Amino acid sequence: MNSAAYDPTAPAEDLPAHTLKILVAGGFGVGKTTLVGAVSEIRPLRTEEVLTDASVGVDDLGGVERKTTTTVAMDFGRLTFSGGVRLYLFGTPGQERFWFMWDQIAYGAVGAIVLVDTRRLPTSFASIDFFENRGIPFVVAANVFDGARRYTTEEIADALDLDPDVPVVLCDVRHYDSAKNVLIRLVEHALQSATA
Numbered sequence: 104m105n106s107a108a109y110d111p112t113a114p115a116e117d118l119p120a121h122t123l124k125i126l127v128a129g130g131f132g133v134g135k136t137t138l139v140g141a142v143s144e145i146r147p148l149r150t151e152e153v154l155t156d157a158s159v160g161v162d163d164l165g166g167v168e169r170k171t172t173t174t175v176a177m178d179f180g181r182l183t184f185s186g187g188v189r190l191y192l193f194g195t196p197g198q199e200r201f202w203f204m205w206d207q208i209a210y211g212a213v214g215a216i217v218l219v220d221t222r223r224l225p226t227s228f229a230s231i232d233f234f235e236n237r238g239i240p241f242v243v244a245a246n247v248f249d250g251a252r253r254y255t256t257e258e259i260a261d262a263l264d265l266d267p268d269v270p271v272v273l274c275d276v277r278h279y280d281s282a283k284n285v286l287i288r289l290v291e292h293a294l295q296s297a298t299a
C-alpha cells in the first residue's frame with residue numbers, strides 16, 4: 104500500500120452520501136415482509152414465526168389463506184440508489200399484539216410506506232393514524248393481490264379518508280421494480296415534506 108496516498112479522513116468511495124431510515128408498515132398480512140425481501144440488496148433479516156391458533160378469530164386471513172408465518176419483531180433490508188442515497192428498510196410487525204413495538208422501530212425514520220390490501224382496508228387504519236399523529240410523511244401503497252378487484256388511486260384515497268397531499272400508488276410488492284418505485288415515491292414525498 105502506498106501510505107503517502109492514504110488519507111483516513113477521506114470518504115470511502117463505496118459509502119453512500121445519504122442514509123435514510125424508512126419504515127414499511129401496514130396491517131396484518133398486507134405484504135410488508137415480501138416488499139423488503141423483493142428490494143433488499145442484502146439478505147433481509149426476518150423474524151418470522153409460525154402462525155398459531157392464537158390468530159384464529161383475531162387476524163383476518165381472508166385473501167391470504169396460504170400465509171403460514173408472521174413477523175414478530177421486524178424485517179430489515181437495505182437498498183442503495185446509484186445517486187448515493189442508501190435506504191435502511193424496517194418492516195413492522197402487523198399483528199395487533201405486537202403494535203407496542205412500533206414507536207421504537209419508528210425512531211428516526213424519515214418516512215413510511217403504508218401498505219394496504221384493498222380487500223381488507225381496515226387492517227391498515229391503525230398504521231395511517233400512527234404516522235398522521237406523529238407527523239411522519241407517508242405514502243399509501245395498495246398491494247394489488249391476484250384476483251382482487253381493481254380500484255383507482257382516487258377511490259383508495261377516498262376510502263381511507265386521506266389528506267390530499269398523501270400520495271397513493273398501486274404496486275405488486277413481489278416485484279423489484281414495482282416495490283422500488285414505491286420507495287422512490289416515498290423518498291420524493293419525504294423530501295418535499297421536509298422542505299415545505
Ligand SMILES: Nc1nc2c(ncn2[C@@H]2O[C@H](COP(=O)(O)OP(=O)(O)OP(=O)(O)O)[C@@H](O)[C@H]2O)c(=O)[nH]1
Binds near residue numbers: 169173196
Ligand atoms: N398473490 C399475492 N400474494 C402476495 C402478495 N404479496 C404478498 N403475498 C403473499 O401474501 C402473504 C403475506 O405476505 P407477508 O409479506 O408475510 O405479509 P406481512 O405484511 O409481512 O405480514 P405480517 O408480518 O404477518 O403482518 C404471503 O403469503 C405472501 O406470499 C401479492 O402481491 N400477491
Ligand SMILES: [Mg+2]
Binds near residue numbers: 135136137173194195
Ligand atoms: Mg411481515
